[in-house]
Amino acid sequence: MYRFKHANRYNVIHLLFEMQNICVILDLQSNRDPGPDIMTEHAGDATQLNATFDAYVAAEKKIEPKEWMPEAYRRTLIRQISQHAHSEIIGMQPEGNWITRAPSLRRKVGLIAKVQDEAGHGLYLYSAAETLGVSRDQMDADLLSGKAKYSSIFNYPTPTWADIGAIGWLVDGAAITNQIPICRCSYGPYARAMIRICKEESFHQRQGYEIMLKLCQGTPEQKRMAQDALNRWWWPSVAMFGPSDGDSEHSKQNMAWRIKRVSNDDLRQRFVDMIVKQADYLDITIPDPDLKWNEERGHYDIGEIDWDDFWTVVKGNGPCNRQRMAHRTKAHDEGAWVREAAVVYAEKQAAKRSKAAA
Amino acid sequence: MSTNKEWPLYEVFIRSKQGLAHQHAGSLHAADAQMAVENARDVYTRRGEGLSIWVVPAAEITASSPDDKEVMFDPADSKVYRHPTFYDVPDEVECL
Numbered sequence: 001m002y003r004f005k006h007a008n009r010y011n012v013i014h015l016l017f018e019m020q021n022i023c024v025i026l027d028l029q030s031n032r033d034p035g036p037d038i039m040t041e042h043a044g045d046a047t048q049l050n051a052t053f054d055a056y057v058a059a060e061k062k063i064e065p066k067e068w069m070p071e072a073y074r075r076t077l078i079r080q081i082s083q084h085a086h087s088e089i090i091g092m093q094p095e096g097n098w099i100t101r102a103p104s105l106r107r108k109v110g111l112i113a114k115v116q117d118e119a120g121h122g123l124y125l126y127s128a129a130e131t132l133g134v135s136r137d138q139m140d141a142d143l144l145s146g147k148a149k150y151s152s153i154f155n156y157p158t159p160t161w162a163d164i165g166a167i168g169w170l171v172d173g174a175a176i177t178n179q180i181p182i183c184r185c186s187y188g189p190y191a192r193a194m195i196r197i198c199k200e201e202s203f204h205q206r207q208g209y210e211i212m213l214k215l216c217q218g219t220p221e222q223k224r225m226a227q228d229a230l231n232r233w234w235w236p237s238v239a240m241f242g243p244s245d246g247d248s249e250h251s252k253q254n255m256a257w258r259i260k261r262v263s264n265d266d267l268r269q270r271f272v273d274m275i276v277k278q279a280d281y282l283d284i285t286i287p288d289p290d291l292k293w294n295e296e297r298g299h300y301d302i303g304e305i306d307w308d309d310f311w312t313v314v315k316g317n318g319p320c321n322r323q324r325m326a327h328r329t330k331a332h333d334e335g336a337w338v339r340e341a342a343v344v345y346a347e348k349q350a351a352k353r354s355k356a357a358a
Numbered sequence: 359m360s361t362n363k364e365w366p367l368y369e370v371f372i373r374s375k376q377g378l379a380h381q382h383a384g385s386l387h388a389a390d391a392q393m394a395v396e397n398a399r400d401v402y403t404r405r406g407e408g409l410s411i412w413v414v415p416a417a418e419i420t421a422s423s424p425d426d427k428e429v430m431f432d433p434a435d436s437k438v439y440r441h442p443t444f445y446d447v448p449d450e451v452e453c454l
Contacts, residue, residue, distance in 0.1 A: 067424040113404075120401050127385045130367070136387060137364045193384075200405075342389035343363050349390060 057186040057258045064188045065131035082139045085125035086150035092118045094158040110207045128189040155318035162229035168208015170237040177271045186258035216282045231287045239310045241268040367416040368394035372408035
């Protein structure tokens with residue numbers, strides 16, 4: 001009898017634990033703050049709707065697909081997410097350039113995996129943009145026609161193996177700095193895509209730094225290669241964050257909408273502070289005579305960024321703009337028969353199945 | 359020829375380990391369901407994120423409308439008596 005009671009008691013305790021777990025979940029749900037519910041507030045004029053929307057996102061609540069949102073919010077997100085996706089896709093080119101020439105099998109598998117990740121990141125982002133009502137074909141067309149931009153950083157060439165190290169270390173380092181705050185973006189699908197991407201990017205940066213480290217610990221010639229790559233990639237990476245937001249209305253609006261969370265200058269500062277120490281460890285020199293620690297600010301100061309060069313590249317006249325677009329267009333055109341054949345095959349299979357079922 | 363036909367969109371669900379339910383991972387385009395499974399493997403399980411994949415044509419999903427959110431889900435908020443914490447039980451009584 002006692003044994004039975006004991007066994008029973010164990011089961012009850014077990015059940016109790018389970019129940020407590022469920023209660024915790026239920027309590028969280030029942031205590032949730034209903035807050036302003038913009039998505040069901042269709043009554044009221046546009047100004048009122050926009051104000052309610054602003055309050056909703058300001059309370060750190062997320063917007064999901066098909067819910068009401070200001071048209072400008074939708075357009076801004078489509079532009080930003082699709083350009084982000086295009087950057088991932090175009091970004092495969094400068095590194096793909098070195099897959100067949102990677103110096104060892106270890107480097108080659110790492111680089112292939114990284115380039116494959118970029119393709120995946122492009123796809124996560126295209127999917128996120130599609131939830132806003134733009135089609136994949138439309139986004140492809142906008143990239144190929146030049147209507148949509150991609151990050152200018154991919155318009156610089158990769159003449160040596162050290163460039164692959166510098167890209168992983170600096171360009172992916174800058175990308176991670178930029179992307180971490182977007183994991184908290186107000187638009188759910190974009191934030192979720194960014195979380196996946198950020199998890200995967202840290203491998204990219206580490207593989208880049210490892211390449212730099214090996215070169216810097218190698219022969220004097222290898223170290224010179226690493227220094228040369230840093231010299232060429234430093235300023236474009238620093239410029240990647242874009243000009244100062246200043247009093248830009250656009251930036252203010254994106255901050256209010258919780259699409260942008262940190263200013264360009266603040267992101268750039270985070271990046272510089274992080275990279276300076278990493279460069280010190282490599283024992284190579286950042287090509288900026290004005291770079292110095294500012295005791296008062298607790299940050300590094302940097303010299304003037306050459307924004308003329310930045311805008312030249314943005315406007316399509318960088319070293320590789322034409323090459324990148326020509327390659328993308330060629331790949332798209334040469335893949336047309338594959339896309340068509342896949343559709344025809346799928347249609348034939350479907351017809352066979354329905355015939356068999358009849 | 360169906361030159362300008364966009365591949366249909368599939369929603370991807372992944373079981374991350376035995377004992378857990380499939381969870382929405384994202385979406386992708388594919389010519390048919392088989393290709394969707396193959397692409398989902400490459401896009402969403404490059405680092406051991408899954409042991410099983412479901413793909414569903416996005417067009418086949420019936421969803422509740424965001425406009426009905428209040429009507430459908432708010433009534434549950436006032437039904438506190440559906441939760442164990444609603445019922446008063448003395449502290450000294452165990453296993454409840």
